Amino acid sequence: MEFGKVDPADLDKIDFKLPPDHADTIAILAKAKKVNTQIYIGCAKWGRKDWVGKLYPPKTKEADFLVHYAKHFNCIELNATFYRMPTPVQIKIWKSKVGKDFKFCPKFVDQITHLRRLKNVKEITDQFLEAIYEFGENLGPIFLMPHPQMGPKALDTLQAFIESLPEEVELFTEFRHPEWFSNQQAFDQVYDVLKKQKSGAIITDASGRRDCVHMRLSTPEAFIRFVGNGLHPTDYTRINDWVQRMKQWKDQGIQRIWFFMHQHEELHSPELCRYLIPEINKHCGTNIKGINFIDDQNLFN
Secondary structure: OOOOOOOHHHHHHOOOOOOOOOHHHHHHHHHOOOOOOEEEEEEOOOOOHHHEOOOEOOOOOHHHHHHHHOOOOOEEEEOHHHHOOOOHHHHHHHHHOOOOOOEEEEEOOHHHHHHOOOOOOHHHHHHHHHHHHHHHHHEOOEEEOOOOOOOHHHHHHHHHHHHHOOOOOOEEEOOOOOHHHHOHHHHHHHHHHHHHOOOEEOEEEEOOEHHHOOOOOOOOEEEEEEEEOOOOHHHHHHHHHHHHHHHHHHHHOOOEEEEEEEEOOHHHHHHHHHHHHHHHHHHHOOOOOOOOOOOOOOOOO
């Protein structure tokens, strides 16, 4: 993931402190129905050959990567559906490789978001939804990333697309155009659309785009994309801050948290998850299954 990448020499100059929660976040959580908070932790992909011998047993075949991935994580940010339109047959195969509690969070295919930029996409959107509905109880929220050039001027297009989706679709949208965050009125407007549709805005924590850490929830759920920097020391202090914020949200009544680990080079995402999960369990009173490497060394130290 290249989004928000900076020169490693500049990392110690960045203020990584999480901003305070937006007033809307506080209000949303105050009104939320009190339930036991569910926390999902995952990566962006399972098809990493360099995880064989570390996360997956030696000589694991690619066809079995997902089986072993699902033994460690309870969800996946499914970027594969961005690059190729999924088919019902493919979805059924993926579903067959995981347990009943595992969640797939598929990303809208690029034909919808980037090639057509959300215009004249009803037929292809229906095709996409028909496929991912095959996940059944394994379907988590769908991830919408409009083309990064789609800023506030595209609000009407974005609103029309979101409002066209079936009511049962759980949606989170990632905003990348800088004007969404520099233009307060624009973000207020799109936030109102999301709130009305009971969908959320993704919080992306990347080094070079601190504006995307907006801390504004429109539902009693959070979808976080954390982008680390190759196990730099700041990766761990940032995770510590996120654990404390998740604890705060849990105490305030958040219902679900989706936390997806990224690196600019995804090789080391499991190491950060291996650090993150015990910290969440310790501070949030959860019992999320930890990550076990084949070589039982403390590789994140």
